[in-house]
Amino acid sequence: MTTHRTIIVGGGLAGLSAAHTLLENGKKVLLLDKKPSLGGNSVKASSGINGAGTEAQHELNINDTIEAFSSDTTTSAGALARPALITALTSNSAPAISWLTSQLGIDLSVVSRLGGHSVARTHRDKSGAPGWAITSALMKKLAAAAAENASVEIVKNARVMRLLEDAGRVIGVEYETVDGKVEEHGDVIIATGGYAADFSAGGLLATHRPDLLPLSTTNGDHATGDGHRLVSSLSRPAALCDLDQVQVHPTGFVDPANVDAKTKFLAAEALRGVGGLIIDREGNRFVNEVDRRDVVTERMEAIIREGRGPVRLVLNKEAAGEIKSHCDFYVSKGLMKLFNNAKEFSESSGIALDNLTATFTQHTQFASGKGEDPFGKPIFHNANYSIDEPIHVASITPVVHYTMGGISVDAAARALDVAGNPIPGLYAAGEVIGGVHGQNRLAGSSLLEAVVFGRLAGQAAVGSV
Template sequence: MSDQQQKTGVGRRAILKATAVAAGTGLALDLFGGKADAAEPRAKRPLPKRWDETWDVVVVGSGFAGLAAAAEAAKAGAKVTVLEKMPVYGGNSIINGGEYNAWTDELHLREKLKLPEDSQDLHGKDTLKGGDYYGDPKLVEILCRESPKALDWMIDEGGLQLREILNRTGGHTAYRTHTCKEGVGRGYTEAERKIAEKAGAKIRLNHEITWIWRADVDGPVLGVEVKARGKKLQLRVTRGLVLASGGFSRDVKMRMAFNPSLVASYNCTNHPGATGETLRFAQAVGADTLHLAFIQLYPYAEPETGILDAPAVYPFRGPGYGILYVDRKGKRFVNELERRDVVSRAEINTGMKPTYSVFSAKMAPLMGGTKEEIDAGISKGRFVKADTIEELAGKLGLPADALRETVATHNRYIKEKRDPDFGKPITDRMLPLEEGPFYGIAQWPAVHHTMGGLRIDEQARVIDIWGNPIPRFFAAGEITGGIHGANRLGGNAGPDAVVFGRIAGRSAAGATPAA
């Protein structure tokens, strides 16, 4: 305790206990509004008199991070349950774009495709720079070191299949973005689910946690309160609680509390359950947070709904192969290899909704596109197809002369390997838009990812507001902060969640058990 704290009598325990409850009741810092029962003030909630169930490890959330944690904890011999509040498993992960960054892989795709070299160090430098150096270098180093191992783990033990392509996407300096065969995150979650269930983890749907129990400011997490089928259950945790419940992009009030610009009129790519209450429960029992104002827009969402469907991933995958972004005047407005936050701001600054991506049939397979996806996108009105640039302009409602000139200029830049307009680095893999058919797709920013969250250490332990690990408390994935910084590079969410989910599961299983 500092001299000032000694004089005032205010120390760490005093501060927390002032808002906690008397002996025999649960710690409850009701500072952030996350109430399970609005009629019952937090400071008056006693600890459970009895536990309905006892588990070694309880995992909250069944996406990339939660399934990875469950798999590793169960493989380590722990009795594990996964609590998913939604009626289907997978969270945002199951509907994400299917992209995963790793600088190498056991399939040797880089060598097969004869792409330039990449490295762990380069991936790390891109990640730190892409987040304006707000990311924790130690956590970023773990992410980039372990991402190839986690990818190989899903291939070897979960049967994950990849498309034989690698993309260079916005903010990256190398072709390192993998795509699963399914083209959506389900490919990874299915692989993880198989591993977790084979190891003995039990996944339970429609189980929503409504509180985290912790008796004392220096004590461990004891368990969670759960609402399931209209009943409340008290689950005791003997080794570790792992929070892997994702971000809060769907909670407009919460996101505006940290970033007032993200008003309700913004669409959102997330599933309905991305509402952040679990983060608030963690804060209420002393967990520290960081970077909560850093919230990402996805620049390529469907303009009217904000959906991130299969066609909405094509603009993200395409920059390394020459895709073109244009505004409603048919003009380029940004370097297509820029980060998501830069592209989103540039779109908004055009003052004209929507913008468009233009690519060719020749580019599509290089960036992982399939005939089935494109045909389905055309039938749904998401992709527009034309044999000439002039015809494409007409179908998109763009000035034909302007689009033709923009395409011709960009083609010249690719051949000359320089972009004097926006400074895009031109690579040997980029193709000019010379041979049809051509495709166009409308795009517009939608709220997508919350980079901030719970503070964790290298063992995925949740850190309290004084910098100490909270016993038996772990977290991974989008609910955490400190890795991506001010902006997440596309394709880094998957490895973040899987890598730190695995670490959290191992750490939880290895924690000293309760008596």
Template sequence: MKSFKRISIILLAIVLSLSAVGCGQKNGENADADTPNKDGQVKEEVYDVVVIGGGGAGLSAAIEVKGAGASVVVLEKMAFIGGNTLISGGELNAPETWIQEKLGIEDSIEQYKEDTLKGGDNQADEKLVTVLANNARSAIEWLRDEVNVSFKEDYLMQFGGHSVPRAAYPEGGSGDELISKLGTKVEEMDIPVRKQTKAEEILTDESGKVNGVRAVDKDGNEIIFKANKGVIVATGGFGSSLEMRKKYNPEYDERYMSTDQPGSTGDGIVMAEELGAALIGMENIQTYPTCSPVTGVLSYVADTRFDGAVLVNKEGNRFVEELDRRDVISKAILSQTDGMGYLIWDTTVKNKSHMDNYMKEFDQLVKQGTLIKADTIEEAAKFFDINVDQLKETIAKYNEYATNGKDEDFNRRGEIIGLTEAPYYIQKVVPSVHHTMGGLKIDTEARVINNEGNPIPGLFAAGEVTGGIHGTNRLGGNAITDIVVFGRIAAESVLK
């Protein structure tokens, strides 16, 4: 299940759950908490920890809190759990894994750290990146062993900016695998999830320690969720908030669509900022280079880029290394004629890229007129009015590079595969806003830091709501690693 199908499921979930709050989880001493306010009074529920956000970071944190013997509730404003993790590919980077060992890939924690720092122009907080790198392998092993996530045992992705393949690939090539298994674990542990319940304010006691959250459910009832030990903010980024994007970086205005789910509106950043939380890197907004020019949705069919597809322009020329950083490729595409790029691949690449997982999206792209399958390169090129002669010359030269094993034009990383086996495919792509690297400033214990440089007592954060981990640019596959690593750390820290 991929891009188009997942978006359809999300929209369907919103419609079907207009009358549903939560998902029927047990709640022990607060078992009557789902009853409406009959007398207009504000209800209260009491837990050790309140987690705001039911995406990958929030669910990981909640599972760890409950596993440590504490009580926890998850507040999710949308009608479904999952956040952007649900509509992601679900791949996550980790060095020195059992999969790399099976495939004979040499890697190291230090190399992963260096790639991540370099990928963000060395503007990330090195201490946070060190924590990410040191805990990446244990994060994927936790997903495998404790959450029962299944990964392909004979395949790793190499996203742009990484020196070696290190992204574990979930079965089905989808964030659905992660969220469905995290959701199952949450249910098994009787962790209450309050869907369609929007956090409005993070509360503090007289001393300034965070001790709860004021939220409103779908019926307009106000609920106070008391937190004896603290609150974990895991609300995601602000890629779907045009207002916030324009506030922090006017470049990302109405011209850009977004790959993000509609709940990514920066709520947690705004609430924490009201408590004096420091922000970092808010101007750093990332686009994903290969998205649908019709919907802006991230295309997983276009993941052929990682498995050998070649990126060309209207004139039939290559113009960037296909495995360069996302921001580099996005800027390169926008500088081409019509601000568009065209991915071309053959049957060999199609088979290598697990295309069978993405056929629903594939068929939708064909219907939209943004993808063509043809018996010849000429036929495919003419469909998009690409310069046929120049494209044939470009591909012929690239095929020579594949034979010789070196890309003399752009020094492409990874395996260079010649495009020689019909049928051929060309897909029209455009960048969309994808990830916001900026957010709440945290330390290595996932404590939210205030403007004076001190931790805000009782307040923790994890995932895309935070800043400082990715610098100016996030490398592909690092978001899922980030949310699991720091989601678990936040859970450990809040219980200290």
């Protein structure tokens, strides 16, 4: 049994969760991140974190079960569903949220129902920035621990060049900083994120999904598949799975000041969860706004191909009020515009006011039970749209958002070789792993995957350090 520190590669939510889990068990940690600051994509997540059977749900009289969450996740995953990984994700969801709220004091008291979920189970804080609230809390606590004792060291601007190995076991890493190369020995947890910003020639997207190269991404420039390459370069390489499964999010903001920007802000799914509508260039709805991401994306892409774009997202006064902090931020960035009424929007966009009136009236009627929504919308939240009240509007487009494929792991977050056997000394967590979401990830399950598998990786590594 080695006495070396556990090495965590990647300082997003998965890596941070693993680090805290190791520290809670009295172990030593070295956390490496190639960027000058921690957080990764986790800090940008804006819809929330899923949990079934949580205290917040109980207080809001929301009846939910692990079985229901597992069923929704399995349906979303489709033919690539892996029951053991789905069970690991869903059965640990309530404990994960309890850990965040009780041990770290994070507010996750707001619960909403988003696309693909049968009940409300996506938790967020009242400020409306759950990714930042969760990840920054873990960053601050880890930084404080690093300042107080030698049990944890954080090294930024540190690029891991290769994994060290001996007789089929991973025994450490070689990393590079401005001061040169360093070798560190210990078990390794890979938490480097996905490859949704890897647009390079010969990169993972170009190799597995070249059709997506023309799209923009919501990811930071760190998400280039570093961890995938590290584990693939071992003499006993880790298996990679589902690399062609890349989630295209339906709602990326089109910035009027930079329409062709390769990196776009995400229009949070919560905007649709609170009652936002999606309309085409004529002001007509064409989809169930709270359907799964893959379904909404497919319909939007069809509308755009048919020449019915641009596609816009519209929120009424009540919807915008419920998610005010998001809307205020988007307006400040010039990504969303507030109109005093539908007539003002009609004059600005060229959409006939009669069309907007019909769309708003019909949606309101469907919500009240007067007729059946032709797109099968099952829930209507903040559903009463009036042409006389203020509305928030933004142009949106599909964007590369999340990579479901990655390193094959078991339910304990141990990295697996091509024969399905755990590779001693190697663990993985967060978006870098594959197989958890199958063909489609549900909204709210990225933060959950990071916390759950980060903690599982940390717990698994505890037994060997």
